[in-house]
Amino acid sequence: MNTLLEVRDLHVQVADRTLVDDVSLTVGAAESVGLVGESGSGKSLSIRAAMRLLPRGLRASGEIVFDGKDVLTTSRKELARYRAGEVALIHQDPRAHINPSRTVGQFVTEGVVDTRRMPAAQAWEAACALMRDVGIVDAERRMHQYPHQLSGGLLQRVMIVAALLPGPRLIFADEPTTALDVTVQSEVMAVLLEQIREQGRSLLFLTHDLDLAAAVTDRLAVMYAGTIVETGRSAELCARPLHPYTAGLLRSRPSATQVRRLQAIPGRPIAAYEAGAGCPFSARCAFAQERCHSERPPRRVLEGREVACHRAEEVAGSLRERAS
Ligand SMILES: Nc1ncnc2c1ncn2[C@@H]1O[C@H](COP(=O)(O)OP(=O)(O)OP(=O)(O)O)[C@@H](O)[C@H]1O
Numbered sequence: 302m303n304t305l306l307e308v309r310d311l312h313v314q315v316a317d318r319t320l321v322d323d324v325s326l327t328v329g330a331a332e333s334v335g336l337v338g339e340s341g342s343g344k345s346l347s348i349r350a351a352m353r354l355l356p357r358g359l360r361a362s363g364e365i366v367f368d369g370k371d372v373l374t375t376s377r378k379e380l381a382r383y384r385a386g387e388v389a390l391i392h393q394d395p396r397a398h399i400n401p402s403r404t405v406g407q408f409v410t411e412g413v414v415d416t417r418r419m420p421a422a423q424a425w426e427a428a429c430a431l432m433r434d435v436g437i438v439d440a441e442r443r444m445h446q447y448p449h450q451l452s453g454g455l456l457q458r459v460m461i462v463a464a465l466l467p468g469p470r471l472i473f474a475d476e477p478t479t480a481l482d483v484t485v486q487s488e489v490m491a492v493l494l495e496q497i498r499e500q501g502r503s504l505l506f507l508t509h510d511l512d513l514a515a516a517v518t519d520r521l522a523v524m525y526a527g528t529i530v531e532t533g534r535s536a537e538l539c540a541r542p543l544h545p546y547t548a549g550l551l552r553s554r555p556s557a558t559q560v561r562r563l564q565a566i567p568g569r570p571i572a573a574y575e576a577g578a579g580c581p582f583s584a585r586c587a588f589a590q591e592r593c594h595s596e597r598p599p600r601r602v603l604e605g606r607e608v609a610c611h612r613a614e615e616v617a618g619s620l621r622e623r624a625s
């Protein structure tokens with residue numbers, strides 16, 4: 302598979318604080334990848350860095366290569382082209398990212414019209430067609446309405462249309478359904494995935510929901526304290542976690558078919574800058590030994606996956622014992 306996006310050794314810092322610590326990640330052409338982690342683990346900052354859209358005062362270092370070009374060093378002109386046509390971002394909270402005084406039609410079409418990718422009339426037609434594709438029945442009428450006249454679920458569909466209209470090759474979806482009701486969540490997710498798969502686009506899906514991510518992606522990267530602790534094919538990673546944090550996430554979720562006591566991970570998540578010299582997860586880890594507290598585990602390949610844990614073999618072994 303051709304690699305479309307490659308993030309290498311990404312660090313994000315504010316003053317002397319590290320917020321994202323050594324993130325490396327790839328997304329292939331037409332591949333869906335999930336970036337999973339608790340609140341504050343650094344998911345949003347990683348993709349904002351990948352779009353060179355970090356908040357003021359934050360600095361990114363490392364390499365972000367999209368289709369062979371380094372996003373962090375590319376020219377302003379190239380960057381504008383990249384943001385307007387190659388990638389798109391769907392946010393968690395659509396209302397916070399739409400101008401309330403502009404109509405839906407203006408909002409959806411302005412990007413492609415301003416960058417001269419499409420004349421206004423063609424953009425309008427294409428937007429209406431896409432609105433219908435994502436299940437908005439009265440597309441023409443909706444295009445003339447204002448954001449406050451639309452429900453949250455409908456507005457997120459509009460956001461999906463705005464993201465898809467320029468024909469981006471990669472979509473960053475940052476918790477796109479978290480703010481919606483559960484029933485609406487699955488519909489919106491299904492619509493987004495259908496569009497991405499039909500058009501052969503790539504997806505980087507950010508969520509705290511490991512089950513949801515596993516269900517909709519080809520590969521997963523699990524983040525903890527600003528760094529990626531495990532990556533692998535989604536089904537394999539969930540069936541057989543190699544990192545104790547992944548194993549803990551899997552044990553702490555409710556089962557749809559079984560009532561049982563949930564096993565929460567003890568302690569609280571930490572930010573990257575709170576981690577000491579050792580493994581950032583060591584304070585909460587049942588497998589931790591002395592060296593875990595003093596020596597940062599490198600990323601290494603095990604069973605065809607990548608994991609940053611000194612004791613991954615023992616983690617896998619103990620899970621095997623429990624299953625048998
Ligand atoms: N503008 C900023 N200035 C300083 N620190 C920031 C800023 N934005 C984020 N952070 C910090 O960086 C860390 C990572 O934040 P980020 O928003 O990437 O987390 P996240 O994984 O997306 O979490 P969530 O699930 O809550 O969206 C957090 O500790 C956060 O407090």
Ligand SMILES: [Mg+2]
Pocket residue numbers: 344345346475
């Ligand atoms: Mg976030």
